[in-house]
Amino acid sequence: MKKMLPWLITILLAITLIVIAAGFLMNLMNKPDSGNAAKANVETVAEPQMMSADEIVKVTSTIDDVKTNLSDPNYVVVMNFAFQLDKETSKAAFDKIKDYKIKPIIIKTLADTKPEDLTGAQGKDNLSSKLLNLINKSLPEGKLIQIDITNFIMQAI
Template sequence: MLPWIIVVLLAVTIIVGAAFVLWNSFMKESTPSNPREAARAEAGQVETEYISAEKRAEMTVAIDDIITNLSDPTYFVNASFTFELDNTKAKHEFELLTYKMKDVINTTLTDMTPEEARGSAGIDAISSTLLNRTNELLHEGKVRHVYITKFIVTEQ
């Protein structure tokens, strides 16, 4: 009886292993090797919900005219930001914590050099850093997107 049990377990193991190998080979062929194409393929599979402009406006908070030095004290930044949140409770909480959000903005900007803050790469870095750091402070929802509506780097 023991040899039959061993043969059955061995057969099941071989079948499962073969199925796993085949599954991986088919999945690798269906995903593009180019990361940009893979991202587009993934994005095409995600269902998005339409949010009207009025609803979006109800869930945004603007923080205007932040003026602070960069890490190089001869440069300063004059910037304005608009934060899009995922619900109205998050907006209310964000508004109550505006003083903390301004601190996060100032700290983020004062840690940057003028070279890091320039160009679209600098804008993207600032947006993503602010998105991550402000979401750490919120409990009722999250920031969906950070829009930089004004960004001027000036040398004194």
């Protein structure tokens, strides 16, 4: 028995290490990809249907000249947005609240954003999807379908 004790301890230690490594790998594999963050953020939003140019104009609202600092106070951003809603009544409700309900959401979101997070098309898509989810929660009626960034200037101070 005394000769088997070191072998038993070694085998138990090896099994324990294998179980810990397997648990760590399973946890690592279950994390979502950062590249799919935009898709995960917009999973509840419907795809925009094909519309004519006149129909798009009827359900689209804009917010121009949003100027704010980013989370790095050395950077300022100036942005314009176009918001496509699901119907005309939604657009009318959106237009009533956009200056005092929607614009602060945009400014707060940008204030928490790093300059590196806004570089490239993927960074802007992630911002749009994040704003889409936040704004949809505060709309009195209807649903926001799409957000387009129509102007983007980021400048270091």
